[in-house]
Amino acid sequence: MIHQPDPALLTLVFLTIMTAQNTTTPPKKIPTQRILLWVGVALMLLFCLAPVLWQILTSFKTNPAISAIPTVYIPNGDQLTIAHYFSLGNEFLRYILNSFLVSLVSTVVCLAVGAPAAYALARLKIPGEQIVLAIVLVVSLFPYVLLFLGLLEIVKAAGLGNNYLALIVPYTAINLPLTILVLRSFFQQLPKDLEDSAKIDGYQTVPMLLQIVLPMTIPALVTTGILTFIFAWNEFIFALTFITRSELQTIPIAVAKLGGASVFEIPYGPIAAATVLGTIPLVLLVLFFQRRIVQGITAGAVKG
Amino acid sequence: MARLELQHLRKQFAPHVIPVKDISLTVEDGEFLTLLGPSGCGKSTLLRLVAGLDQPTHGQVIVGGTDLTFQPPGDRNMAMVFQSYALYPHMTVAENISASLKIRKVAASEIQQRIGVVSEKLGLNHLLDRKPGKLSGGQRQRVALARALVRNPEVFLLDEPLSNLDALLREQVREELKQIFNAQNKPVVYVTHDQTEAMTLSSKVAVLLDGMVQQLDPPSRIYTHPANRFVAGFVGSPQMNFLELNCENSMARVGAFSIPVPTEVGERSQIDLGIRPEDLRLAQADETPTFRGRVTLVENFGREQLVTVQVAATTTKIRMVIPPDQEWDEQDIAVVLEPAKIHWFDSKTGDRVTSSVA
Numbered sequence: 001m002i003h004q005p006d007p008a009l010l011t012l013v014f015l016t017i018m019t020a021q022n023t024t025t026p027p028k029k030i031p032t033q034r035i036l037l038w039v040g041v042a043l044m045l046l047f048c049l050a051p052v053l054w055q056i057l058t059s060f061k062t063n064p065a066i067s068a069i070p071t072v073y074i075p076n077g078d079q080l081t082i083a084h085y086f087s088l089g090n091e092f093l094r095y096i097l098n099s100f101l102v103s104l105v106s107t108v109v110c111l112a113v114g115a116p117a118a119y120a121l122a123r124l125k126i127p128g129e130q131i132v133l134a135i136v137l138v139v140s141l142f143p144y145v146l147l148f149l150g151l152l153e154i155v156k157a158a159g160l161g162n163n164y165l166a167l168i169v170p171y172t173a174i175n176l177p178l179t180i181l182v183l184r185s186f187f188q189q190l191p192k193d194l195e196d197s198a199k200i201d202g203y204q205t206v207p208m209l210l211q212i213v214l215p216m217t218i219p220a221l222v223t224t225g226i227l228t229f230i231f232a233w234n235e236f237i238f239a240l241t242f243i244t245r246s247e248l249q250t251i252p253i254a255v256a257k258l259g260g261a262s263v264f265e266i267p268y269g270p271i272a273a274a275t276v277l278g279t280i281p282l283v284l285l286v287l288f289f290q291r292r293i294v295q296g297i298t299a300g301a302v303k304g
Numbered sequence: 305m306a307r308l309e310l311q312h313l314r315k316q317f318a319p320h321v322i323p324v325k326d327i328s329l330t331v332e333d334g335e336f337l338t339l340l341g342p343s344g345c346g347k348s349t350l351l352r353l354v355a356g357l358d359q360p361t362h363g364q365v366i367v368g369g370t371d372l373t374f375q376p377p378g379d380r381n382m383a384m385v386f387q388s389y390a391l392y393p394h395m396t397v398a399e400n401i402s403a404s405l406k407i408r409k410v411a412a413s414e415i416q417q418r419i420g421v422v423s424e425k426l427g428l429n430h431l432l433d434r435k436p437g438k439l440s441g442g443q444r445q446r447v448a449l450a451r452a453l454v455r456n457p458e459v460f461l462l463d464e465p466l467s468n469l470d471a472l473l474r475e476q477v478r479e480e481l482k483q484i485f486n487a488q489n490k491p492v493v494y495v496t497h498d499q500t501e502a503m504t505l506s507s508k509v510a511v512l513l514d515g516m517v518q519q520l521d522p523p524s525r526i527y528t529h530p531a532n533r534f535v536a537g538f539v540g541s542p543q544m545n546f547l548e549l550n551c552e553n554s555m556a557r558v559g560a561f562s563i564p565v566p567t568e569v570g571e572r573s574q575i576d577l578g579i580r581p582e583d584l585r586l587a588q589a590d591e592t593p594t595f596r597g598r599v600t601l602v603e604n605f606g607r608e609q610l611v612t613v614q615v616a617a618t619t620t621k622i623r624m625v626i627p628p629d630q631e632w633d634e635q636d637i638a639v640v641l642e643p644a645k646i647h648w649f650d651s652k653t654g655d656r657v658t659s660s661v662a
Contacts, residue, residue: 196357197390201404201451202378215394 052279059084059272066268084269085277092274094247095254096281102164102250103232106171110179110228111221113172118183119209123192133181140177144170148237155242166242167250171235175228186220187213222289233282251278306368306458307332308491313353313363315346315515323349324360325515331459331491331508338494338502341512342538347495348463350512354493355384355461367458378407383452384461387468389444391436391451398423398432401450422454425484442473453484460485460492466501478504499539503527511535533654536578536647542610545584545622547577548651559618561595563641569648569657576649581610583645584624586632593638597622604628613637 057075058066065072065079072079121129151170160166190213198208239250249257255274258267308331315324323346331337339347352358354365356377364373372380383404391400398419405415423429426446436444445465452460465481466474482505485492496502502509503523511518511526511534519531530536536544549556549563551572556563565575587593600621601612609626624639626632648657 191388191390193386193388193390194392196352196355196377197384197386198392198403199357199377200355200380200382200384202407204378207407212392 055272055275058268059276061269063269081269084273087267087270088274088277091247092254092277095249095251096277098164098248099233099250099278100281102167102171103229105164106168106175106232107225107228109168110172110175111225114176114179114224115183115217115221117176118180119187119213121180122184122187123195133184136177136180140181144174145237148241151238152241160242162243162245162248164248167232167235167238170238171228171232175224175231179224179228182224183217183220186217190216226286226289229285230282233278306491308354308459308493309364309366310350310354311364311366313350313365314361315349315353315358316361323515324353327363327512327515327517329510329517329520331493333491334486334489334507336485336492336494336505336507338496338506338509339512340496340499340502340509340538343497345512346515347497347512351384351461351463351493351495354459355382356380380459381455381457382459382461383455383457384463385448385452385465387464389436389448389468391444391447393436396433396435397428397439397447397450400436400447401428401454404451404455418454418456422450425453426450441469442477445469445477449481449484453488458490460488460490462492462494464496465494467496467498481505499541503539511538513538529656530578530647531656533576533578533649536649540580542581542623542625544578544580544647546649547579547620547622549575549577551575558595558620559615561615563594563646564643565648566643566658572651574651575657576651576654578647578649579622579641579645581623582625583642584622585640585642586626586630587638587640591638591640594641596636596638599632599634599637611637613639 057073060080060082061072061075062079062081062083065075120126121132126132147170155161155166160169194212194216195208198212203212233250234252235250236252236256239253240256243249243253251274255271255278258271258274308329310327310329313324313327314322316322323344325346327346327350329337339350341347349358353360353363356365356372356375360373364371366372367380367382392403395403401419401422402415405418410418419432423432426449428443428446428450431439431443431447436447439447445468448465452462466477469477478501485505494501494505503526506523508520509523509526510520511531513534519526519535521529521531526535526539530539530544533546537546547556547558549558551557551565551574554565554567554569554571556565556575556577563577569575595615597613597615599611600614603610603612606628609628610623611626611632612621612623614621622639649655650657
């Protein structure tokens with residue numbers, strides 16, 4: 001399997017860099033410095049995005065143009081096609097839906113379970129808190145691929161094979177430690193005065209958490225949620241092993257299973273098209289939520 | 305109508321961490337009680353006990369005859385202003401002010417009317433639709449105040465509400481606070497480490513140290529009759545001079561000079577003398593000075609000069625306030641102590657030993 005940089009994560013990194021540049025560059029500067037800066041930015045972009053651009057290019061080239069030597073970098077009108085996308089067929093939408101469902105549910109469950117746990121660990125003085133944290137940390141250190149043989153037995157015993165739950169439960173569990181650790185440190189930074197103030201205003205515990213604490217937690221929830229979603233969207237081994245019925249497959253499996261008419265033919269065009277289609281939802285997701293992350297929503301709560 | 309009583313409050317976190325040891329206080333309607341003390345004296349913890357944010361280890365909080373010790377903070381009908389203001393960042397000013405009323409299911413029309421009255425009083429009318437992030441420090445402070453006033457609570461609690469404002473604004477808001485809470489006629493408990501706030505705002509001051517009330521008196525009496533050395537040193541700026549003196553035949557010795565000790569102090573070999581810098585003055589030509597000395601430092605404050613005098617033939621230094629137009633001899637300055645203004649403290653316990661000072 002080719003290991004590529006994840007386009008969605010790249011997008012996130014770039015947006016962050018660009019925002020930082022925009023805010024730190026003073027309006028008037030020596031031009032040469034700015035030129036150097038932008039050349040640097042362009043080179044970085046090219047270096048990181050090249051594999052992605054290559055996939056996009058391949059997905060739009062005709063089969064002869066893909067296999068042509070010398071390589072066609074800028075295809076002319078005859079060498080462009082969108083047939084690869086149509087060749088994927090309607091069942092590909094089904095795979096996207098599967099991926100979306102599995103990723104969304106595990107993200108939501110992960111946040112719904114992780115956030116209260118993180119809050120409890122941050123705010124309550126639980127005896128043995130350090131031990132609990134250490135265990136959480138150790139769990140996050142397991143290489144998850146090693147777990148999969150054991151999990152396979154569990155999935156078989158529980159009769160969860162060919163069921164979305166076989167993916168949702170492990171994805172949630174694998175991402176819980178990180179979610180708890182990130183959210184806990186976020187909760188610790190939240191000013192405690194706000195919660196005290198809410199108590200004095202008369203909020204009961206649960207409404208206070210939902211109406212006062214939760215709205216301020218959104219940036220952290222979005223950040224950890226996106227990480228969980230990307231993991232679940234891209235996960236391969238579990239999805240390959242626990243799901244065998246094709247109508248339940250997720251995108252990475254569907255892409256990997258694309259085959260030509262014979263074993264000697266690799267359908268580069270359709271694979272590239274499937275990769276692009278499978279990545280677009282992630283990129284859109286990050287673009288959509290990125291503003292939420294950058295926004296400091298606690299600004300103005302307490303004197304800074 | 306609602307008097308606030310604290311009875312033997314104690315808060316213990318660990319065997320040797322006892323921020324509040326045993327505090328009993330009463331605050332009547334319309335009384336403005338300030339808890340004054342250095343950081344770590346337990347004043348904020350005490351306020352949290354009153355608010356119900358922390359549970360006391362033992363003791364009771366009583367408002368208007370009802371024991372509220374085990375009531376959650378939301379049921380106590382007390383409003384609190386936090387040092388950090390603690391405004392809800394995702395709500396507009398109007399929503400911030402009305403949050404507590406909505407929870408108590410006050411009718412919408414009444415909420416509107418109450419917001420109107422309070423925002424009118426505090427000049428917040430044009431800010432009601434803004435989020436706290438778009439407000440200046442002074443405006444946020446007003447919103448926090450409005451949030452407390454709108455509830456019309458039985459008791460007001462304020463936790464260093466001015467310490468995040470710049471010096472000029474602080475003075476202005478201090479005046480406003482005084483007017484607002486005078487009009488409320490409710491018990492107010494105010495926590496501060498700033499003696500100016502304590503002196504100007506309160507009708508009663510409780511000076512705290514190590515979880516105990518050192519003195520509970522009106523501000524003027526705290527100033528003129530400090531109950532012990534700590535209170536005497538903590539209240540008043542510039543700080544009171546303290547001299548640890550040997551006594552002989554009812555005369556306290558400072559180098560070659562002696563100061564008569566009042567008879568009610570009784571016969572002792574050692575005593576602490578306290579005198580405020582403003583109660584020292586230059587001797588007139590026909591007067592016998594209490595002591596003579598040499599000037600080692602002059603600090604000019606414009607309105608007055610703070611002069612440090614080293615008493616002749618000793619290492620004892622005393623600071624005194626001299627009006628800017630007066631002149632003196634740097635090498636040989638003659639100083640008079642008003643006997644009536646001297647505070648005498650027990651050299652071991654630090655407690656005041658004279659019962660009255662004119």
